Amino acid sequence: MAMSNPHDRYFREVFADPAVAQDLLRNYLPPQIVAALDLQTLELQQDSFVDEELRQHFSDMLYTVQRKGGGVALVYLLFEHKSHAERLTSFQLLRYLVRIWERLLRNGEPLAPIIPLVFYHGVETWNAPRNFAELIDAPQEFAMYVPRFEYALLDLSAVPEDDIKGEVLLRAVLLAFRSVLRPNVGIRLFDIVRLLSKLTPERSALQYIETLLRYLVAAPSDLTVEQIRNVLEIVGKEKQTMLISPAAQQWLDEGRQEGREEGREQGREEGQVQGKRQMLIELVTYRFGAPDAALLAALEACSTEQLSAASRVVLDASSAAEVLDQLTRMTQ
Numbered sequence: 001m002a003m004s005n006p007h008d009r010y011f012r013e014v015f016a017d018p019a020v021a022q023d024l025l026r027n028y029l030p031p032q033i034v035a036a037l038d039l040q041t042l043e044l045q046q047d048s049f050v051d052e053e054l055r056q057h058f059s060d061m062l063y064t065v066q067r068k069g070g071g072v073a074l075v076y077l078l079f080e081h082k083s084h085a086e087r088l089t090s091f092q093l094l095r096y097l098v099r100i101w102e103r104l105l106r107n108g109e110p111l112a113p114i115i116p117l118v119f120y121h122g123v124e125t126w127n128a129p130r131n132f133a134e135l136i137d138a139p140q141e142f143a144m145y146v147p148r149f150e151y152a153l154l155d156l157s158a159v160p161e162d163d164i165k166g167e168v169l170l171r172a173v174l175l176a177f178r179s180v181l182r183p184n185v186g187i188r189l190f191d192i193v194r195l196l197s198k199l200t201p202e203r204s205a206l207q208y209i210e211t212l213l214r215y216l217v218a219a220p221s222d223l224t225v226e227q228i229r230n231v232l233e234i235v236g237k238e239k240q241t242m243l244i245s246p247a248a249q250q251w252l253d254e255g256r257q258e259g260r261e262e263g264r265e266q267g268r269e270e271g272q273v274q275g276k277r278q279m280l281i282e283l284v285t286y287r288f289g290a291p292d293a294a295l296l297a298a299l300e301a302c303s304t305e306q307l308s309a310a311s312r313v314v315l316d317a318s319s320a321a322e323v324l325d326q327l328t329r330m331t332q
Helices: 006-015 018-028 031-036 089-106 140-145 168-179 185-196 202-218 225-239 246-255 265-288 293-300 307-316 320-331
Strands: 037-045 058-067 072-080 114-120 152-155
Touching (some): 006 018, 006 202, 018 037, 018 168, 168 185, 168 202, 202 225, 225 265, 225 307, 265 293
16 A cells, blocks of 8 residues: 555554554553453554545554454554544444455455544544444434444544553654644654653664654654754753664755755854754743743853753753753853
């Protein structure tokens, strides 16, 4: 299947990892379903059941898994990558579930239960019907003729950042999906890269950070390359390591700059300094609210050499007053 957009590519890259898929299902399927499945037996299937014309809207992944009581179940993950809920999602799901059962029959396999999980990362709260029967306007006496099934839903728009569950990698992935369609992605990138930098071995951390950055650069957002550089510089100094490979660094330096008129070297350097200072203001706003005049003046007083240290001050401080106090001491 062709990768039609960056959301689809990132979704497939991360959830093809069995450990990440297990973590997702363990935390976001209904508990009684999780208790009935042996998630260690989870196995990704290569088929897709989404219509060609809908691949800009949906992408999907199908897993087989053993039931603890014996027998096989299937988990069907449908990724809705539009910014708003699709009312007919349960109808689309029904079509896809039938296709999966048809494939089982063609292969001479018995019909098995399918657990559908809709993964949604839009900005607006999901408001589509969760039960297929809600789509059909029929009086009660017709109820026995109307299919009834529900799907599990992971609606990232309704999950506060602090309530995102899972191991480090899954939390970072969900934060990325939750943030990419919202403003100020660059600020949230601090939290995501910090999470990924905790992964061991270090090679895994570098791999997932690079995969994340390629997704965020390709996806439509307000993120800039300068913001990415600032985040990598600050978190890299915290961890005392380089957070992306030299090849990825070259890609970052060149990838979004092609065809742009950069101007003179002095102008570029001034632009980079202003970018770092604006990043600091955004970071203060994200953590403590809009800075007052005194704090803005303290940020403006930071020299080029002091900007990275000032970023660490903002990240580690517990209040705007503490930031102001430390910056005042630093710049005196």
